[in-house]
Amino acid sequence: MNFPPQLQQKIEKWASSQGISTEQFVLQAIAEKIDALSQQVTEEDTQQNSEITNVLPLNQSNIYRKEGILVVEAELPQNFDVNAFID
Secondary structure (H helix, E strand, O other): OOOOHHHHHHHHHHHHHHOOOHHHHHHHHHHHHHHHHHHHOOHHHHHHOHHHHOOOEHHHOEEEEEOOEEEEEOEOOOOOOHHHHHO
16 A cells, blocks of 8 residues: 555554554554444444454454455454544
8 A cells, every 4th residue: 555654654663563564554453443433333233234343353363365455354452543543
């Protein structure tokens, strides 16, 4: 992905501090946002959107490539605010 240089530097810094690649860091951040949004869905919507809430725990994350696309299956910690992270 192409990020603005300042954001790219922050991503690299945080990824390095956690001992993971920048790709893994970005994918975890995205997965956390998806988890946070999923928790806001009502019980009725949760049944209709079961694919959104059906992700693996962080410690069981699965990262692989499928048809040239990097795919991550993971659930990230609650309360992660991707907007605050990007800022």
